[in-house]
Amino acid sequence: MTKALITCGQNPSVYFLEKWLPQYEFIYGDASFIAQIPSIQQIILPQVSQADYIHQVLNICLDNQIDAVFPMSFSEQELLAEATELFSEFNIQLHLPDLITRKLLSNPAEVLQKLNFSGIKTVPFRVTSSFGEFSKACLQLGYPTENIAVAAVENPDLVWLINDLYKTASLGGKPVISFTKAAKLFAANEMLLLRTFRPSTQKLMYASFTGEKLTSVWNLGAIISKETIKQIGTALQLNGLFEICFQEHQLFNLKPFAVV
Known part of the structure; x- marks a missing residue:
């Protein structure tokens, strides 16, 4: 099963992806702790406004053996679209x-x-x-x-x-x-x-x-x-x-x- 990071974990609308895409083991990420998700299934993410946001997300993926990323905000998608080649060099698929x-x-x-x-x-x-x-x-x-x-x-x-x-x-x-x-x-x-x-x-x-x-x-x-x-x-x-x-x-x- 492919391990995938899904952002905006505080938003309940992202949870239906587990039913839609059962081939992934989802790890939920957000800028703060997600009370409704076990700690082992979540990661604290940097703010999109941070200058090194892309490299922080890349390092998080590498440190946690994450092979796919599903950015769930338009601002994340816009920023990470510039980094598709960078992530692909590490065999990480950006779904955007x-x-x-x-x-x-x-x-x-x-x-x-x-x-x-x-x-x-x-x-x-x-x-x-x-x-x-x-x-x-x-x-x-x-x-x-x-x-x-x-x-x-x-x-x-x-x-x-x-x-x-x-x-x-x-x-x-x-x-x-x-x-x-x-x-x-x-x-x-x-x-x-x-x-x-x-x-x-x-x-x-x-x-x-x-x-x-x-x-x-x-x-x-x-x-x-x-x-x-x-x-x-x-x-x-x-x-x-x-x-x-x-x-x-x-x-x-x-x-x-x-x-x-």
């Missing part, structure tokens, strides 16, 4: 996207375009840079019948919904704004990504890739085939753990899995 893939994933519009080019079905989407384009794109995507999800290309996790029919402040966990108020979004954002949004049809699943190859899927379900997930990994050259959101059989969003 490399720098090139991280740059691609930071632009969800480019991800959707690349997947479409590879023959993978995605939700209908448009990228706009002016209110004139925005108005036209909303109509092309089916507004007002369809809910339209709007996000800044540079900040894809902050999503608004355009819908004049709903009187509630949110729908499917997303804040709702009217079409007339949508113009204000351009005050702070040069480019926007628009996607059709059907929350009742959305399904989250989690996939693990090693060197672009799919190694495991959690919560696959019946609508999406494992072959589709494999094709996504190959098209985007994925490595690490990913959260993938589908609407029916179409991909809506993909991002590295992290708990903080």
Whole structure:
């Protein structure tokens, strides 16, 4: 069994990895003692802000015969992505996207375009840079019948919904704004990504890739085939753990899995 370090051990959301990836013997790490974990199964980790964070984590792995690392925060993933070659020299696998893939994933519009080019079905989407384009794109995507999800290309996790029919402040966990108020979004954002949004049809699943190859899927379900997930990994050259959101059989969003 491969011994693996998983960070953010204080966060209960990381514990499901034991069920998802039973081939690993997990050691939990965090910056302070984890009360709910036996001391033999945990390691105190340095703060990400420390200048020698990478080398401290490497030494911890070497001292404890750890062969794999699952960074569970975006800040850890961003920093350790610079050290994949260093860790590989010691036969330690970092389960995270490399720098090139991280740059691609930071632009969800480019991800959707690349997947479409590879023959993978995605939700209908448009990228706009002016209110004139925005108005036209909303109509092309089916507004007002369809809910339209709007996000800044540079900040894809902050999503608004355009819908004049709903009187509630949110729908499917997303804040709702009217079409007339949508113009204000351009005050702070040069480019926007628009996607059709059907929350009742959305399904989250989690996939693990090693060197672009799919190694495991959690919560696959019946609508999406494992072959589709494999094709996504190959098209985007994925490595690490990913959260993938589908609407029916179409991909809506993909991002590295992290708990903080």
